[in-house]
Amino acid sequence: MQAAAPQPRPLLEVKGLQKRFSGIVATNNLSLDVRAGETHALIGPNGAGKTTLIAQLQGELSPDAGEIWLNGRDITREPAHRRAHLGIARSFQITSVFPQFTVLANVALAVQAQAGHGFKFFREAWKDPALTAPAREAIERIGLSHRAETHAEDLSHGERRQLELAMALAMKPKLLLLDEPMAGMGRQDGQRMTKILQGLKQTYAILIVEHDMDAVFALADRISVLVAGAAIATGTADSIRNDPAVKAAYLGHGS
Numbered sequence: 001m002q003a004a005a006p007q008p009r010p011l012l013e014v015k016g017l018q019k020r021f022s023g024i025v026a027t028n029n030l031s032l033d034v035r036a037g038e039t040h041a042l043i044g045p046n047g048a049g050k051t052t053l054i055a056q057l058q059g060e061l062s063p064d065a066g067e068i069w070l071n072g073r074d075i076t077r078e079p080a081h082r083r084a085h086l087g088i089a090r091s092f093q094i095t096s097v098f099p100q101f102t103v104l105a106n107v108a109l110a111v112q113a114q115a116g117h118g119f120k121f122f123r124e125a126w127k128d129p130a131l132t133a134p135a136r137e138a139i140e141r142i143g144l145s146h147r148a149e150t151h152a153e154d155l156s157h158g159e160r161r162q163l164e165l166a167m168a169l170a171m172k173p174k175l176l177l178l179d180e181p182m183a184g185m186g187r188q189d190g191q192r193m194t195k196i197l198q199g200l201k202q203t204y205a206i207l208i209v210e211h212d213m214d215a216v217f218a219l220a221d222r223i224s225v226l227v228a229g230a231a232i233a234t235g236t237a238d239s240i241r242n243d244p245a246v247k248a249a250y251l252g253h254g255s
Contacts, residue, residue: 017066028229087174158189
């Protein structure tokens with residue numbers, strides 16, 4: 001009988017991560033992984049430690065203990081800018097675009113940042129096709145081509161979230177960290193964002209924090225449930241829906 005082929009190593013591996021703030025345990029010996037091409041959702045009540053985990057993965061916060069591996073490389077102590085170059089891009093709960101710049105300029109700035117350049121020459125450089133070509137590709141990917149020359153301050157809330165996603169894509173990520181991409185959206189905008197994220201599946205590994213459970217169940221290949229900084233369950237949407245511990249700790253409260 002032929003032996004089964006070994007499973008490829010996950011793109012992201014989190015091993016025994018711990019983080020405390022003044023005695024409060026924000027991340028409690030947390031281990032999880034994200035596979036290449038997988039959409040992995042993090043859910044849990046407010047204060048469960050989801051955003052703290054994302055900040056540690058991105059490099060904004062340093063863990064007190066544990067390890068973070070990306071593509072077989074230990075990045076636990078790598079700074080945020082180095083992680084960005086290695087393939088981690090993050091979007092935030094609150095939009096972080098440049099209101100006075102056009103959609104195209106915002107995304108071109110992200111392209112320039114990914115290349116290792118700062119703001120110094122941005123006003124002269126953003127018309128460079130080397131920046132604008134990949135920027136337009138990212139804008140088209142998330143459905144904002146018709147707004148390329150619109151200033152970000154004139155976009156709707158949902159469009160700003162789309163723009164932020166385009167900026168993340170312009171970073172050429174291997175892993176997208178999405179922190180509540182549907183936050184503040186109405187039903188129509190939320191459905192549009194869900195459809196956009198479905199179109200990114202397989203192309204990118206995605207770790208998403210989201211309270212919209214309809215979106216979570218529509219998008220996630222696997223779901224991890226965080227409570228008090230610890231993962232109490234990880235599995236498919238069906239297994240999470242039917243897990244008694246999850247129902248008691250989270251879903252049963254209607255959060």
